[in-house]
Amino acid sequence: MGTDNLSERKQKILKAVVDEYINSASPISSGEIKSKHFGEISSATIRNELSALEEMGYLIQPHTSAGRIPSKKAYTLYVDKFLERQPLKKEEIAFIENSFKERFSEIEDLVRKTAKVISDVTNYTSVIVLKNINKVVLKEIKLIDLDAHNLLVVIITDSGIIRDKVITLQSEIDARYVKDANAMANKIFAGKTVSEVRNPDKLIETEMSEFRELYESIVAILESYAEKVDETVYMEGQSKFLEYPDHDLNATKDFLAVIDTKERLAEVIDDNSDIEFSVRIGKEENGGIEKCAIVTAKYVLNGKEIGHAGVIGPERMDYSKVMSVLKCISNALGEITDGGNDDGKRLK
Amino acid sequence: MGTDNLSERKQKILKAVVDEYINSASPISSGEIKSKHFGEISSATIRNELSALEEMGYLIQPHTSAGRIPSKKAYTLYVDKFLERQPLKKEEIAFIENSFKERFSEIEDLVRKTAKVISDVTNYTSVIVLKNINKVVLKEIKLIDLDAHNLLVVIITDSGIIRDKVITLQSEIDARYVKDANAMANKIFAGKTVSEVRNPDKLIETEMSEFRELYESIVAILESYAEKVDETVYMEGQSKFLEYPDHDLNATKDFLAVIDTKERLAEVIDDNSDIEFSVRIGKEENGGIEKCAIVTAKYVLNGKEIGHAGVIGPERMDYSKVMSVLKCISNALGEITDGGNDDGKRLK
DNA sequence: TGTTAGCAATCACTACCTTTGACTGCTAAC
């Protein structure tokens, strides 16, 4: 999808319409564009251009005597070509950096904080989806005996995420069993991804035979985490969704329906593309929410991509600011996790 | 707050108005009451009674030529005096019982499921708030060494809730240290409530001196859990909120604002009263949500009250059904946790 | 050929009016 060979002037006018519409949320007239962007040419000329842009599918006229509003196509072009990375205000940068000054002992707290900061600075609803556990590498498995038949299994991944679950075994558990099982489990699981573990080779099968019951329980835990992403979705600022006039009752209904089932939300946010920012505009691309756009970036910690972070807002959202905020947070996170000893540009 | 000595007939009429309004959501006229509830007396007589009830503060007339709608006072009276426990449909009971047939290895899963079932059967948004950890009794503390300076602290309460957190210590950790610390920690913490631990007596202080750093870390964890109830709030069916015409944009805004900060939500749900069902009607009592009511019941597992469960819905909600559902779920939960060997009436 | 001014046409929006129908409150009779 190129620029359709839009003339310099058409591009400038189109950009003006989108800019103005992002500000005002109401249709933009030819006169408005003239007075705010083009002192030189007349509104009639601009009208001609607008008419042409409409024919090309970039603009929409709600009714004959109204101004124009951008179409999805216009937003897409705008994000692709016209967006100038507008710098954040000093206070905003300071706020973000201060927010991550404190020490976080667990990733979960840090993620929560990140979501809060994104929402606070952008004033949109923020969402962070941690990567499906299928793709992460297991670092260690700890077994702790609770009583004669119950074990607490603690799963630690290489990116520091910790999950635990109690399992109940038929066989009696003693200290010796736990010790042996622990050693065995780590031999089998450590360094593997979850999906590798889920489809074990024959070798593992035989090695683990002594602890078959335990082995199957652990795999079951991993399976269940792999299936329900429920616990890896973080949201902040849900109520901000209603601060935008674009979001009427219908849009809100769609919105609530999506955030209601976190699985759906995770699907929407967690795309597989490898680009810096993913911008999805329009109902078809955002899980069915009317007049909404979703901007996400990779969420990188300790040099590892652990998920995606972004915002849900109106189509006419301040894309530039959102991207700047995500970028700035990415830098701040880089500094935390590396102790500031690299350029911090981890979220690419 | 009594019945204000309402005559038999006034009570009957008032109940009719509330019943009808719960069904139709639009003002109830004298004629409607006559045709549906009182073949014998004329609409004029009913009008007289309605007028009296209005003067007493039970009814509200949106405008002169409209029917009446119940006031908060009427709903309260209705819930207190008129509510007949209407039995659930067979399918509903079967659905609830089936939902809890499966085995839940962790409380968290069971709570989530409970929330889902409440929301599905009542068709309102459900909320479950687990009790503030301050009030629960610690059963055991497990320390697991991750590496030379990091310990995983697992806290197990008597109701089976498990929480864990990684702490970083200055001093070097070896197997011996962990073993001793473990023994000491359990001596100190086991059997106490969190609030007792937060205000330790001198004896504990001296006993723990050898592990001061560790001790302080554990207390800090407990403190932080006690302060942020964030992780103990479960919701289901948020989108159902919009299915009721009473809930317009404003109410939705209030609603989102409340559920946005889970602390606020917890405050609203988790009352300290000791009654079977808590019904809060009206903005003043429900955290500021317009035209909403909140019905909650104690959430009891293994004979212990671990929190509150309930629904958020319109003022004109089907109180009877909600209460029946909560009761039925309570029974089903009792059967799970006791293996069915008592009358199961645990949620009182 | 591209640009412009001018002008009629379009249409949402608002205000205002009328009609309709659903109630009520009151009164007088039972």
Place this chain on the structure above:
DNA sequence: GTTAGCAGTCAAAGGTAGTGATTGCTAACA
């Protein structure tokens, strides 16, 4: 204390007219 009857009230719905913003078109202009 109850009822029928009737005038009064008011929201909701529908219609009309006026206003203002904005466009598309045309004809003149550079």
